[in-house]
Amino acid sequence: MNNFQWIWQYVKVNRRKLIIATFLFLISTALILVNPYIMGQIVDQVIDGNKDSLLVPFLLVMIGATLVRTITRYLYQILFEQTGQNTLFDLRQDMYKKLQELDFDFFNHTRVGDIMTRMTGDTDAIRHFVSWVSYQVLECIFYFVVSIVIMGTINWKLTLALVAVTPVIYFLTQAMARAQHPVFFQIRQSFSRLNSMVEENISGNRVVKAFVREDFEIEKFNEHNEDYKKRNMDAANVSKRFLPWQDGVANSLSVIALVFGGYLVIKGEMTLGDLVVFNGYLWMLNQPMRMSGWLINDVERFLASCVKIRQMLAAKPKIEVRNAKNQVRVQGKVEFDHVSFHFADDPEHHVLTDINFTAQPGETVGIIGETGSGKTTLVNLIGRFYDPTSGTVAIDDRNAKDYPIRELRDNISMVMQDVFLFSNTIADNISFGRPHLDEQYVQSVARIADADNFIAKMPEGYETVVGERGVGLSGGQKQRISLARALAKDPSILILDDTTSAVDMETETKIQQELGKMTTKKTTFIIANRISSVRDADQILLMEKGRVVEHGTHDELMALHGKYYEVFQKQLGLEKGEQVGNTK
Ligand SMILES: Nc1ncnc2c1ncn2[C@@H]1O[C@H](COP(=O)(O)OP(=O)(O)OP(=O)(O)O)[C@@H](O)[C@H]1O
Structure with missing residues (x-):
C-alpha cells in the first residue's frame, strides 16, 4: 500500500x-x-x-x-x-x-x-x-x-x-x-x-x-x-x-x-x-x-x-498485548525455572543466567547484589516486561506467557526504581491503578507507606497537585507515594525495586512492619542495597553478574560465611573476619 x-x-x-x-x-x-x-x-x-x-x-x-x-x-x-x-x-x-x-x-x-x-x-x-x-x-x-x-x-x-x-x-x-x-x-x-x-x-x-x-x-x-x-x-x-x-x-x-x-x-x-x-x-x-x-x-x-x-x-511489541477477558486473581506463587535472559540488541551480554527459585504465595523474597547484577531485569520478567530467552517464569504454576498480559499485570504492583508521578493530585496518583477509590482507602494505603503524615501537612492535603514527575516532593516522599500507589491496587504480587533507598532506616522499618500487617498477604519482592531491608525475608537471592550465587534465609546465608556474610559485615562497619554476634 x-x-x-x-x-x-x-x-x-x-x-x-x-x-x-x-x-x-x-x-x-x-x-x-x-x-x-x-x-x-x-x-x-x-x-x-x-x-x-x-x-x-x-x-x-x-x-x-x-x-x-x-x-x-x-x-x-x-x-x-x-x-x-x-x-x-x-x-x-x-x-x-x-x-x-x-x-x-x-x-x-x-x-x-x-x-x-x-x-x-x-x-x-x-x-x-x-x-x-x-x-x-x-x-x-x-x-x-x-x-x-x-x-x-x-x-x-x-x-x-x-x-x-x-x-x-x-x-x-x-x-x-x-x-x-x-x-x-x-x-x-x-x-x-x-x-x-x-x-x-x-x-x-x-x-x-x-x-x-x-x-x-x-x-x-x-x-x-x-x-x-x-x-x-x-x-x-x-x-x-x-x-x-x-x-x-x-x-x-x-x-x-x-x-x-x-x-x-x-x-x-x-x-x-x-x-x-x-x-x-x-x-x-x-x-x-x-x-x-x-x-x-x-x-x-x-x-x-x-x-x-x-x-x-x-511497530509490533515483542510481547503481545491481549486484553483480559475476565479478572482472575492469582495466588501469587512465582517460580523461575532455569531462566536466562539477554537483551535482543546485545545477545553476547547474558544479563540473567540459569535462575531458579520458587516463592510461595505470601512469601517475601529479598534480592541483593551489586549494581548491574540483573536484579531489576529479574523482576521485570515477572510482569512480562520482557520474556526470558530460555527457561520459564510461572505464576501459580502456569507459564506467565499463557496469561493475557493485562490480566497478569493486574495482579502485580511495581514500585520502580525511577519513581514517576503524574502532574496530578496526590490522591489521583495513589489511585492511578484503581481509579475511583474512596478517600479512606487512599489514606489507609498512604498510612502503610508512611506517607499520610507528610501529605496531611501539605497545603491541600491529598488534593495537592504535584508538578511534572513529582516536582515539589523529596525523593523519599515520591517513593512513599509510589509505594502507596502500588498498594492501592491490592496486588497478589508486590515488587519493590529499591523502594526505600531514599528513606531513613527507621522509616523503612516502620513501612515494613505496616506491610506485614496488611490483611491480604502478598508475595513480595524487595530489591535493596541494605541488608536490613531484606534480612527478614523468607528467602534471599544474592546476585552477581546475572547469576544467583547465594540463596537462603538470612541465617542460612550468614552461616555460609560467603559473599552475603561479607556484605553484612561491611554494612555493619565491622572488620572482615570479626565475629558477628546476634545477626537477627
Ligand atoms: N535496555 C537495556 N538494554 C541493554 N542492556 C541493558 C538494558 N537494561 C539493562 N541492561 C543491562 O543489564 C544489566 C542488568 O541491569 P539491571 O538493571 O537488571 O541491574 P540491577 O542489578 O537492577 O542494577 P541496579 O542495582 O544498579 O539497579 C546491566 O549490565 C545493564 O547494563
Whole structure:
C-alpha cells in the first residue's frame, strides 16, 4: 500500500463531506470560467457591436458568478479542513493507542523527542495535505484541463502553441520531486533530533544546572539548530534551482499568447475579443505551472511524515498485548525455572543466567547484589516486561506467557526504581491503578507507606497537585507515594525495586512492619542495597553478574560465611573476619 492509499483509509470515513466538498469545488471552479467569457462578449458585442443595452446584464452575471463562487469556495474549504481535522484526530488516536501497546523494548530504542515529532509535526503535515494540498492539486488539474478545452474551442493553433511548453514543466516538476525527496527526509530526521535534544535538556535541566553545563548544552543545541537550518536551506536551494525555470516557462505563456495571438488577429484567424478571452483564461494554464513546485514541496513533506508515522503504527511489541477477558486473581506463587535472559540488541551480554527459585504465595523474597547484577531485569520478567530467552517464569504454576498480559499485570504492583508521578493530585496518583477509590482507602494505603503524615501537612492535603514527575516532593516522599500507589491496587504480587533507598532506616522499618500487617498477604519482592531491608525475608537471592550465587534465609546465608556474610559485615562497619554476634 502506498502512502496515498494508506491515508485514504483514514480520509474515506469522511466520504459524504468529501462528495459535497467536491461538488461545491466543481461549481466554484466552473464559475471562474464565466467572467473571462463575459469579458470577451463585452468586447465583441458591447464595444465592437455597439449593443450597449447588454452591458448591465453582462455585469450583473459577472457579479452574481463572483458572489456564488466566493460562497461555494468558502464552504468547500471548510469541508476540506474538517476532513483534515477528522483525519488528524483519528490518526493521533491510533498512534496514542499504539504507544500504549508498545513495550519496554520500543521505548528503550526510541527517543521521546522523536515520538513527540511524530505525534505533532508529522500528523500536522498530513492534515495540511488532506485539508489544503489535496484540493490545490485538484484545482490545478481542473484549471489545466478546462483551460485547454476552452482555449482549444476558441483557437486550436494558439492553444497548441501554449501547450507545447507543458512537457518542459513536466520535466522540471519530476526533476524537482526527485531532488527534494531525500532532502525532506533529512529535514524530518533533523527536526526529530532537534526535538529530542530539547526534550532531554528540559528533562535533565537540574543536572545541567548542577554541573554548570548550560554553555555546553547551548552549543549542542546550536549544532542541531544549525543542522536543521542547513537541511531547510538545502530544500530552499533545490527550489531555487527549479522554481525560476518553472516561473519563466509559466510567464512565457503570456508572451506566446501576445505575439502569436496578435499575429493570428492580424491575419484575421481570430477576433480581438477571442484574444481577450484567451488572455482571460491564460492564468488558468499559468497557475498549475507556477503552483507545481510549491505543491511538490508539500507532497514531499507529507510523504516523509507518512513514512515515520507508518513505521510507528507498524511497530509490533515483542510481547503481545491481549486484553483480559475476565479478572482472575492469582495466588501469587512465582517460580523461575532455569531462566536466562539477554537483551535482543546485545545477545553476547547474558544479563540473567540459569535462575531458579520458587516463592510461595505470601512469601517475601529479598534480592541483593551489586549494581548491574540483573536484579531489576529479574523482576521485570515477572510482569512480562520482557520474556526470558530460555527457561520459564510461572505464576501459580502456569507459564506467565499463557496469561493475557493485562490480566497478569493486574495482579502485580511495581514500585520502580525511577519513581514517576503524574502532574496530578496526590490522591489521583495513589489511585492511578484503581481509579475511583474512596478517600479512606487512599489514606489507609498512604498510612502503610508512611506517607499520610507528610501529605496531611501539605497545603491541600491529598488534593495537592504535584508538578511534572513529582516536582515539589523529596525523593523519599515520591517513593512513599509510589509505594502507596502500588498498594492501592491490592496486588497478589508486590515488587519493590529499591523502594526505600531514599528513606531513613527507621522509616523503612516502620513501612515494613505496616506491610506485614496488611490483611491480604502478598508475595513480595524487595530489591535493596541494605541488608536490613531484606534480612527478614523468607528467602534471599544474592546476585552477581546475572547469576544467583547465594540463596537462603538470612541465617542460612550468614552461616555460609560467603559473599552475603561479607556484605553484612561491611554494612555493619565491622572488620572482615570479626565475629558477628546476634545477626537477627
Ligand atoms: N535496555 C537495556 N538494554 C541493554 N542492556 C541493558 C538494558 N537494561 C539493562 N541492561 C543491562 O543489564 C544489566 C542488568 O541491569 P539491571 O538493571 O537488571 O541491574 P540491577 O542489578 O537492577 O542494577 P541496579 O542495582 O544498579 O539497579 C546491566 O549490565 C545493564 O547494563
